[in-house]
Amino acid sequence: GGEGGEGGEAGYVSSDPDQTYAVNLLLMKGHLKASQDLSALGFRENALAHAMHPAAETYGNVAPELEARHAAAFQQELDALVDSLTENVSDRELNAAYDAANQKIDAAMAVIDADKRNSPAFTAALALALLQQAGSEYAIGVEDGVIVNLHEYQDAGGFIAIATELLAGLDQTSPNLTAVMADLSTLKSQINGSAKMQDKVVPAAEILSGVSRIELKLNNIR
Numbered sequence: 147g148g149e150g151g152e153g154g155e156a157g158y159v160s161s162d163p164d165q166t167y168a169v170n171l172l173l174m175k176g177h178l179k180a181s182q183d184l185s186a187l188g189f190r191e192n193a194l195a196h197a198m199h200p201a202a203e204t205y206g207n208v209a210p211e212l213e214a215r216h217a218a219a220f221q222q223e224l225d226a227l228v229d230s231l232t233e234n235v236s237d238r239e240l241n242a243a244y245d246a247a248n249q250k251i252d253a254a255m256a257v258i259d260a261d262k263r264n265s266p267a268f269t270a271a272l273a274l275a276l277l278q279q280a281g282s283e284y285a286i287g288v289e290d291g292v293i294v295n296l297h298e299y300q301d302a303g304g305f306i307a308i309a310t311e312l313l314a315g316l317d318q319t320s321p322n323l324t325a326v327m328a329d330l331s332t333l334k335s336q337i338n339g340s341a342k343m344q345d346k347v348v349p350a351a352e353i354l355s356g357v358s359r360i361e362l363k364l365n366n367i368r
Contacts (some may be wrong), residue, residue: 171251270364273309
């Protein structure tokens with residue numbers, strides 16, 4: 147599985163159709179998260195690039211599934227967000243556009259059977275897919291501890307954030323989960339949201355080994 151390159155994203159594929167559907171929706175949330183964080187820091191041009199990604203590329207992968215599952219389409223909300231960033235609207239209007247897009251993605255997720263969707267094992271599988279994607283994007287974005295592709299580096303941060311949000315929704319009393327959340331917190335802190343091209347950052351090998359450590363623990367969440 148895994149996302150394709152930035153040029154023509156093939157989309158994530160799993161043997162479980164629900165997982166394929168959910169991960170592709172969550173990858174969009176990751177792009178929007180990266181976009182919104184950059185927008186909040188005042189980097190609207192970078193934010194626009196991340197908002198355009200789901201609208202222009204990823205959405206096409208899930209559109210047929212949305213229809214098949216009778217979930218509401220949301221191309222309109224994605225396009226409206228891109229327009230808001232292009233037109234330089236107020237922060238309040240912009241945040242409303244992010245919220246509208248995210249709410250539609252959440253509604254699309256909600257058509258998956260509730261017992262399955264809320265189960266620790268399914269949630270862990272989704273989080274792992276996001277973290278593996280974050281690792282591969284980070285490895286493209288960073289060479290020899292220096293940012294060579296800022297967009298990919300920022301994507302990694304967005305995917306880690308969404309994986310964290312997902313797992314935060316589970317019962318936090320599980321010892322396995324406590325360990326995962328601690329590792330995720332470390333991983334998250336290693337991404338610098340305001341980093342620029344050529345900045346020195348945590349080497350990719352360190353992020354990838356962090357993802358591997360989390361993977362071992364996530365596999366024990368049932």
